[in-house]
Every structure is written in structure tokens, then in C-alpha cells.
Amino acid sequence: MKMNTYDLIIKAGKVFCSDTKLNTPGAIGIKDGKIVEFNADIKTKSIKTLNYPKGTLLPGFIDLHTHPAPSHWKYGMEADRFLLSRGTTTTMSQGDAGSNNWNKYKKAIIKKSKIDIYMALSAANNGEEFDHPVFESFEDIDINQAVETIKNNPKLIWGISANLSETCTYIHKPQNIMSKVLEMAEKSSKPILYGMRWEPFDWGIKDQLALLRSNDVVTYCFHVGPGGLAPKGHVEDSVWEAKEKGIKFDIGHGMNSFNFEVTETAIRDGFLPDSISTDYYYRHTNTIPIHDVPHTISKLIASGMNQNDAFERATFFPAKILGLEDQIGTLSIGSVADIVVVEQNTKNSELIDVNGNKRSGKLWEPVLTVKSGEII
Incomplete structure (x- = not known):
């Protein structure tokens, strides 16, 4: 040739x-x-x-919040089958693995997939491997072990995942878990992929956002209700302040976190998410509402977002969040x-x-x- x-x-x-x-x-x-x-x-x-x-x-689309993992793990789905086939060429796992099972995950999932997979490492040692609340045991957060795992895998591990909904924190105060997560993030010099505490609504969004740092990413941003970003018909002041501070906002559609009225309110107020993600896992793969990246883009455009604004939030913007904008998310x-x-x-x-x-x-x-x- x-x-x-x-x-x-x-x-x-x-x-x-x-x-x-x-x-x-x-x-x-x-x-x-x-x-x-x-x-x-x-x-x-x-x-x-x-x-x-x-x-x-x-x-190619970049989805910053999915659950590519072994099928017997809590949320595991086959990324090549359900993501790559729909135009997503790069994705990030929201805490499917922790420091205990990272090497096993890397060998079984990352190395065997065509799609590129990055990790927001779970703050819990075993991540989402087992069918119980990820933070069921407060002792299952080993800061030093997690930091060591991250330092040994700086290219594949983007940062740290912490979902502080009650289904994850179990009987523990989310503030206590977040304290450990922040220490882990500081010691590893990595950002946090943060799942807001909106169920139950016992910790104000303003107080949660105040703990986050520039380049941390808040997912589930278009959830409806008092823990969302626009519970009173407009985007909360604390959300604007967080965005000004450099905190990023991600959709994480899933089965609970994309409401048209909240989305339309945010877009009308001029608040656009920084990245479009799906929270795809095995129970979501053939369900209503369909929420792969193309469908979520379509919903955002139907909600009033400019077409090109939607496209860049599924391509170049998430590439910048990953720090890979010179390689992916671009046609350079x-x-x-x-x-x-x-x-x-x-x-x-x-x-x-x-x-x-x-x-x-x-x-x-x-x-x-x-x-x-x-x-x-």
C-alpha cells in the first residue's frame, strides 16, 4: 500500500x-x-x-458516568455492546471498582474492551462489586490504600467517585463519609465525581457544593426535587457560585436524574451542563425512558438547548474534563x-x-x- x-x-x-x-x-x-x-x-x-x-x-461521544463492569457485579453491563454500538467511544466508570478489586477490574474490563474506559475510583475498597450499600461499613474506606492505587495508575484512574445518596451511605452521616473522600482527593491530587445527596433531603445543596473544589464534577444535575439545582423555579444561587468556582456539572440521566421541567428551567436561565452522561447500567439497557447519549442529546435540544452546544457537551467538553482534549473529543x-x-x-x-x-x-x-x- x-x-x-x-x-x-x-x-x-x-x-x-x-x-x-x-x-x-x-x-x-x-x-x-x-x-x-x-x-x-x-x-x-x-x-x-x-x-x-x-x-x-x-x-466519538464521551460518556463520563456509566457502569461497565462484570455482569455479576451490582451494576455491570457490557460497554462495547451498549455504549460503543451507540456512538460512545470513551466512557468513565462511576466507582464500579475500588482499591481492593481495581487490578481485577482493569484486567477483566478495561483491557478486554474496544471502548476506552477510565475510572472514577470508588472511595469504598470494593466499589460496586457486591449487592449491598457501597458505604455499608465505614471501615471500608481505606484512604492510604486508595491513594496508593491511584498513584500506581494515574492515566486510567481519573479521580474518585462518591455517591452520597442514602442507598449508598446506609446508616452513616454523609458528612463523615465526605470528609474521608476529600482527604483521599487531596492526598491523591485528583478530582471527585460527586453524586448529590438528594434522597433523603437532609443536607442542603449549598452546604454540599461548598465542600467541592474547582474541577470536581457534580453528577445527577437535572434531578427534580429539593435536592436539585432548581427546586424553586430558577437555578439556585449556590449552583451559580459553584460553577463560578470551577465545579463542573454532569447529567447522569439514569432512571432518576433527567426531568424536563428542571432542564428547561436551567437552559432558560442560561445554565448549561458541562457534560452529557447516561448512568447506563444493566437494568437500564432496555428500559423506558431510553437514555443513551443520542437520546439524551435529543432531549436537551427539545428542551431548548442549541444543537451545537449539545454536541460539544458530548465530545470536547468531557474530553477536557478527562484532560484528554488533545487526543479525543476533537477532529484535530x-x-x-x-x-x-x-x-x-x-x-x-x-x-x-x-x-x-x-x-x-x-x-x-x-x-x-x-x-x-x-x-x-
């Missing part, structure tokens, strides 16, 4: 990349798993050429050839939130996924 022959060329009616400011028809050239050219019409020969005149070509020359092409349905679909509320909107569907230059 000649050196000037590409492995793959993908043409699309629109190519969008927040990083490189692309928002135009064009084509991407791929060779050896990397993006090597963007042009309106690539002249170089290619082994394979695909054309999507009605499609929008994007960097030399970056990894992780790509999704989506097409918008011509007819409106019924979109559903976690509380059964419905909106009408056009659904974006993936028609092509490319992982490291390989067509999935």
Missing part, C-alpha cells in the same frame, strides 16, 4: 468539532487509527470511502480517529424523562461509529 493512501475517508453533509471550530460540509481522512486530513473534498486515494450527505460527523489532525456520524429523523419522536413527562422532538440516531480508525 502506498504511503499516500488513506485507510478510510468519511464524507458528511456537516462536520462539527467544537475544538477546531469546524461546522461545515466536508470529509475526514484516516490512516493508522489517526485523523490525518480534513478538507471539503479529499483528493488522496483511500481503501474505503463512506458518504453521509444527510449526516453530521462528530468526534493527529488525534485519535474516534468518530460518530448521526442523522436526524425527519419526523418528531416522543421523548420521555424519568418522571414520565413527554416532549416532542427530532431524534438523532448514530449511523456510523469508528473507534481508533476501525468501523464498528
Whole structure:
């Protein structure tokens, strides 16, 4: 094969990349798993050429909150089957593994998956391997062991996961658990993926946010109720202050954390999430409401978000949170050839939130996924 022959060329009616400011028809050239050219019409020969005149070509989706894990673990689902097939090329586990089972997890899940998987390490030693509250035993939080695990795996372990809902904290005060989590984060110099305490509502959101630091990520941000970010019809002042401080906000749709009224209120107030995630785990994979990344993007657009704002929050913005924006979430020359092409349905679909509320909107569907230059 000649050196000037590409492995793959993908043409699309629109190519969008927040990083490189692309928002135009064009084509991407791929060779050896990397993006090597963007042009309106690539002249170089290619082994394979695909054309999507009605499609929008994007960097592969990045989902910062899922549960890729062995099927016998509490939340475990097969990431290649349920995420990669829907355009997500990179994901992060919300605390499926802890310091006790990290090496086992890395071998069984990360190394055997096509999708790239990063970890927000559980503050609890065993993560979500077993079917009991993750913080059932207060002694099951070994700060030094977790810090050592993180320091030995700095590239794969992004940070620390702490979900402080009552189903996780059991009989313990969430403030006491959070104290240990913060110590762990400080000692490891890593951010926190934080699940808000909104069930029961016994710890004010203002007090929780005050503990978080710049670059920590709050997930479940569009939950409805007193523990959400807009319980009184507008985004709370403490939420704006947290955003100003550099705290990031993630959706974590799941079966409890995407409400249309809260989302519409936030967008109307000018508050946009920093990343679009799904909280996908095995009980979510074939359920209503459907909430993979393309569906969640569609719901955000139906709620009033600008289309390109939604696209960048599933691509470049989460890449920046991971610190990988020079490699993924971008279509820049030399970056990894992780790509999704989506097409918008011509007819409106019924979109559903976690509380059964419905909106009408056009659904974006993936028609092509490319992982490291390989067509999935």
C-alpha cells in the first residue's frame, strides 16, 4: 500500500468539532487509527470511502458516568455492546471498582474492551462489586490504600467517585463519609465525581457544593426535587457560585436524574451542563425512558438547548474534563480517529424523562461509529 493512501475517508453533509471550530460540509481522512486530513473534498486515494450527505460527523461521544463492569457485579453491563454500538467511544466508570478489586477490574474490563474506559475510583475498597450499600461499613474506606492505587495508575484512574445518596451511605452521616473522600482527593491530587445527596433531603445543596473544589464534577444535575439545582423555579444561587468556582456539572440521566421541567428551567436561565452522561447500567439497557447519549442529546435540544452546544457537551467538553482534549473529543489532525456520524429523523419522536413527562422532538440516531480508525 502506498504511503499516500488513506485507510478510510468519511464524507458528511456537516462536520462539527467544537475544538477546531469546524461546522461545515466536508470529509475526514484516516490512516493508522489517526485523523490525518480534513478538507471539503479529499483528493488522496483511500481503501474505503463512506458518504453521509444527510449526516453530521462528530468526534466519538464521551460518556463520563456509566457502569461497565462484570455482569455479576451490582451494576455491570457490557460497554462495547451498549455504549460503543451507540456512538460512545470513551466512557468513565462511576466507582464500579475500588482499591481492593481495581487490578481485577482493569484486567477483566478495561483491557478486554474496544471502548476506552477510565475510572472514577470508588472511595469504598470494593466499589460496586457486591449487592449491598457501597458505604455499608465505614471501615471500608481505606484512604492510604486508595491513594496508593491511584498513584500506581494515574492515566486510567481519573479521580474518585462518591455517591452520597442514602442507598449508598446506609446508616452513616454523609458528612463523615465526605470528609474521608476529600482527604483521599487531596492526598491523591485528583478530582471527585460527586453524586448529590438528594434522597433523603437532609443536607442542603449549598452546604454540599461548598465542600467541592474547582474541577470536581457534580453528577445527577437535572434531578427534580429539593435536592436539585432548581427546586424553586430558577437555578439556585449556590449552583451559580459553584460553577463560578470551577465545579463542573454532569447529567447522569439514569432512571432518576433527567426531568424536563428542571432542564428547561436551567437552559432558560442560561445554565448549561458541562457534560452529557447516561448512568447506563444493566437494568437500564432496555428500559423506558431510553437514555443513551443520542437520546439524551435529543432531549436537551427539545428542551431548548442549541444543537451545537449539545454536541460539544458530548465530545470536547468531557474530553477536557478527562484532560484528554488533545487526543479525543476533537477532529484535530493527529488525534485519535474516534468518530460518530448521526442523522436526524425527519419526523418528531416522543421523548420521555424519568418522571414520565413527554416532549416532542427530532431524534438523532448514530449511523456510523469508528473507534481508533476501525468501523464498528
